[in-house]
Structures are given as C-alpha cells and as structure tokens.
Amino acid sequence: MSDNESVFGGGVMTVTGGASGVGEGMARYGATLGMKIAIGDIDLAAAEAVAADLRSAGTEAIAVHTDVRDATSMDEFVARAYEELGPVTLGINNAGIEQFGYLWETPVENWRRLLDINVTGVFNGIRALVPRMAAAGVPANIWNVSSIGGFGVAPRQASYIVSKHAVLALTQCLKLEIDAAGHDIRVAVVVPGPVVSQIFDRAGGTETGDSEAGSAERQAMLASKEVAMPASEAAEQIFTHAAAGKFYLHTHPEMSAGIMNARAEGLRSQSAPQLSDQQL
Numbered sequence: 001m002s003d004n005e006s007v008f009g010g011g012v013m014t015v016t017g018g019a020s021g022v023g024e025g026m027a028r029y030g031a032t033l034g035m036k037i038a039i040g041d042i043d044l045a046a047a048e049a050v051a052a053d054l055r056s057a058g059t060e061a062i063a064v065h066t067d068v069r070d071a072t073s074m075d076e077f078v079a080r081a082y083e084e085l086g087p088v089t090l091g092i093n094n095a096g097i098e099q100f101g102y103l104w105e106t107p108v109e110n111w112r113r114l115l116d117i118n119v120t121g122v123f124n125g126i127r128a129l130v131p132r133m134a135a136a137g138v139p140a141n142i143w144n145v146s147s148i149g150g151f152g153v154a155p156r157q158a159s160y161i162v163s164k165h166a167v168l169a170l171t172q173c174l175k176l177e178i179d180a181a182g183h184d185i186r187v188a189v190v191v192p193g194p195v196v197s198q199i200f201d202r203a204g205g206t207e208t209g210d211s212e213a214g215s216a217e218r219q220a221m222l223a224s225k226e227v228a229m230p231a232s233e234a235a236e237q238i239f240t241h242a243a244a245g246k247f248y249l250h251t252h253p254e255m256s257a258g259i260m261n262a263r264a265e266g267l268r269s270q271s272a273p274q275l276s277d278q279q280l
C-alpha cells in the first residue's frame with residue numbers, strides 16, 4: 001500500500017470545483033486511493049459526469065450543485081457529504097477563476113466576482129467544514145488551493161494574484177487558529193504550477209470582452225498550456241506532499257522554490273518589483 005493510500009484511503013473527500021482541471025484530478029486520484037468523493041461545482045452537469053464515471057468504477061461519489069460564493073450553498077454541499085458519505089476527512093477548497101488585463105481596465109463586476117469565488121469561497125468552505133470536522137472527532141484535513149501566483153507578483157493578472165496571496169495568508173492564519181483551538185485538523189495550502197485545466201479559457205474577461213492587454217496575456221497563458229502538467233500527475237504530487245505531512249503542497253516544487261526565494265529576497269532587500277524580460 002502506498003503512503004498516499006494508507007494516509008487518505010477509506011476517507012471522505014469534498015472538493016469544490018471538482019468538475020474540471022485540478023479539482024477533477026484530485027477527485028479522480030482520491031478515488032484511486034479508496035476515498036469516497038463529493039464534488040461541489042457550479043457546473044452540475046460536468047460534476048455529475050465525473051461522479052458517474054467514478055461510480056461506474058466502484059467509488060461512492062456524489063455531485064452537488066454548489067456556488068462557493070454563497071455560504072448557504074457551500075454549507076448544504078458539505079452537509080450532503082456528511083449525510084450521504086460519512087465524516088469528511090479531507091475538505092478541499094479548490095474552485096477558482098482567472099482574470100486578465102490591467103487593473104484599471106478590469107470591470108468592477110469581474111473584480112468582485114473573482115474575489116467572491118477565489119477568497120470568500122474558501123472562507124465559506126472553512127465555515128462549513130471546521131465545525132463539522134471538530135464535532136465528528138475524526139482526524140481530518142483541510143486544503144485550500146492557492147497557486148505559485150500566491151508567492152510572487154506579476155502584471156496583467158493582478159486580481160488573481162491578489163486572491164491567491166489572500167488564500168495563502170488565510171490558510172497560514174487558519175493553521176494557527178486550528179492549533180490554538182486544539183482541533184485534530186491538519187491544514188495545508190495547495191500551490192500548483194501550470195496544470196492542464198480550463199481556467200485560462202474561462203477567465204473573467206470572456207464575459208465582458210478582453211482589453212488589448214488582457215487578450216495578449218490570455219494568449220500567452222494559453223500558449224503555456226503546452227508545458228502544463230496533466231491534472232492526474234498534479235494530484236499525485238499534491239497527495240504525496242500531504243502524506244509526508246507538508247504544509248505547502250506543490251506540483252512543481254522547484255518552480256515554487258524559485259518564486260518563494262525571489263519573493264523572500266525582494267522583501268529582505270526592500271527592493272521594488274521589476275518586470276522580467278518576459279513580462280515587458
């Protein structure tokens with residue numbers, strides 16, 4: 001039995017945004033470890049397709065229409081997982097969206113929507129998960145999905161970067177709060193590098209049309225998909241770091257370390273951020 005299987009097998013996972021990309025990868029990988037899977041996604045048809053596929057391979061899996069922006073919807077999703085699958089041992093707050101373009105050209109509605117999904121969605125997940133996990137008396141895990149973008153700064157994705165810094169800080173604070181409260185919950189932050197998903201195609205600018213700078217950034221990011229890691233491989237990496245008891249759950253540990261070190265050095269030397277050649 002692998003370490004990942006012995007640590008997580010037999011448990012129950014909730015994952016928001018589990019109908020696609022990184023979340024789907026974690027749902028499918030969790031199922032291979034023998035977990036029961038609850039997928040909460042705003043796209044119910046896509047979530048149900050993944051759950052049905054898992055069920056056909058013998059996994060207990062449910063799909064629940066969930067909008068992470070709505071505290072009640074998030075609460076109902078987690079409640080369904082407890083009722084139908086049992087005590088949740090791994091709650092993953094994963095749903096997230098992107099936004100391209102300069103800050104001053106970002107539609108107010110898109111800024112609000114992104115922060116609602118990427119940040120408030122994680123907060124709503126914690127409010128739904130922690131009290132139930134504490135009451136169940138079963139050791140549990142909470143993972144919040146940030147990004148390598150949570151360590152660095154970059155132009156033309158500022159709202160996304162802001163949200164991922166927020167998720168990292170929120171998760172660091174949550175870890176301290178769980179320790180202070182004495183709950184048997186292990187907290188970790190998922191910090192993926194480039195993973196195959198639909199996030200760039202769906203980035204917020206689509207709804208109102210990209211600005212010129214936003215469109216160029218979208219094309220550059222779509223091109224980077226060529227070297228992106230398959231979600232199945234990303235999920236295995238994430239679980240392996242978690243099974244080893246790490247707080248930072250990487251998909252690309254070396255890329256993460258480079259950005260973390262550059263960030264630390266920038267703060268230590270108190271120097272202003274500078275554009276790289278690729279960012280001009």
Ligand SMILES: NC(=O)c1ccc[n+]([C@@H]2O[C@H](COP(=O)([O-])OP(=O)(O)OC[C@H]3O[C@@H](n4cnc5c(N)ncnc54)[C@H](O)[C@@H]3O)[C@@H](O)[C@H]2O)c1
Pocket residue numbers: 016017018019020021022023040041042043046066067068069094095096097117145146147148149191192193194195196197198199200202228
């Ligand atoms: N793909 C990458 O390279 C990458 C890198 C770093 C971090 N991430 C993070 O991974 C997470 C998942 O992104 P992805 O790349 O798999 O994107 P994706 O677009 O493929 O999947 C996102 C999922 O979230 C769902 N969703 C969107 N809004 C929602 C809402 N309001 N409520 C519930 N579900 C909602 C979508 O329907 C979709 O199924 C995000 O938090 C993203 O920031 C991704």
